[in-house]
Amino acid sequence: MNYVSSCTPDERERFKMCKKKVVSLILVYLVAGSFLTPSVFGVEVVETLTCDDVDTDTREPLGTASVFLTHVNDVFAWVSMSGIQTGQTLRFIWSSPGGVIFSDNEVTLTTANTDYWDSISIKGSWPEQDPGIWSVEIYVDDALEDSVSFEIINYDAVVLREQARLIIIESLNNSIATLTQSYVSIQEDLMTLSSEIDTLSEDYTELNEDYSSLQESYNEANSDLQELMTEYSTIQDSYESLSAEYGSNSEELSSTQKALNTTRTLLYASAGLAVTLLIASAYLIYTGRKS
Structure with missing residues (x-):
């Protein structure tokens, strides 16, 4: 059942009035949003990055990087948007x-461009003493459109690490x-050893x-x-045989030598006796002739 049909005439009148007010408010909001105040819903971030510097003539980033040393003067956050x-x-x-x-920097745009940037100092300021991961948030009309992070590294630590690395x-x-x-040297020794081995x-x-x-x-x-x-x-056997024969012959020779010596003695004795007899005979003959 239709709720409006079941209402009293007063209620239906109040409902119509509320409906007209709501439609009027919607129309006012749309007109105000389209003609009086720029709308953030049409903004689109094309690119966001950090860099060493920005060319103010071309509005282009210079030295794109995400890591910065503490001895660097500045770091820039650069964003390219459409619809702003x-x-x-x-x-x-x-x-x-x-x-x-x-840092919290806000500016009201007086000219419509596509590229915008902001920067902070590192050397000689707080970021030099607080290395680590920093971040930048980019808002358009208090609506967060994008964010980008970058790292600040202690230069002295890097130098020390580099010196240690060197x-x-x-x-x-x-x-x-x-x-x-x-x-x-080992190769030469091996060649020498190889030659010596050969x-x-x-x-x-x-x-x-x-x-x-x-x-x-x-x-x-x-x-x-x-x-x-x-x-x-064989010679040993012959020698022993000859030795035995020599012994036997030696004994025979000794006997023969003894017999020879006896014979010689007898011979000498006989010769002596014969001479004696001869001398005696001669003497007798001599004495006989003399008498």
């Missing part, structure tokens, strides 16, 4: 790593140079051949030795 109109407000809010607002690199280069020299291999081959030759000579000498041992055994 004069009379609107553009606001840049810069916040530290701890979320504390460092020292490490230099140490590594020295170590590599030393290892390279050692490698070259020489030793040749010497071993020659020695092996000499050993084979000596082995054959040894076998021949051993065979000759066996023959000589056999001959020695």
Whole structure:
């Protein structure tokens, strides 16, 4: 059932009046939004970035970066938008790593452009003493359109790290140079050893051949030795036989020598006796003639 049809005439009249007021308010809002005040709903962010500087003539960013050292003078937040109109407000809010607002810059646009920027100082200000991840929020008519983050790094720490890195690199280069020299020296030693091994291999081959030759000579000498041992055994037997025969002959010779000595003695005795007898006979003959 229709709610309006069930109402009393007074209620229906009040409902019509409310309806007219609502329609009138909607029309006023639309007209005011279209003609009196620029609308933020048509703004579109094309690009947002941070950089070292901005060319004021071309409105282009210079040195796009997301990391900045503490010795850098400034950091810029640059944004390109479409649909923004004069009379609107553009606001840049810069916040530290701890979320504390460092800078809040707001400007009402007097000319309609597409590229806008804002900047803060690093060197000599708070950001130099508070390195870390910073952020920039960009508002148009108090409506957040975009945000961008960047990092501030302590320059002294970077220098120290770089110096340490260079020292490490230099140490590594020295170590590599030393290892390279050692490698070259080892390669040369290996080549020398390889040459010596080849020489030793040749010497071993020659020695092996000499050993084979000596082995054959040894076998021949051993065979000759066996023959000589056999001959020695035969000679030994002959020597023993001759020794026994020599002993027997020696005994016979001794006996013969004794007999010869006896015979010689008898002979000498007989000769003496014969001379004596001869002398005696001669004497007797001599004495007989004399008488």
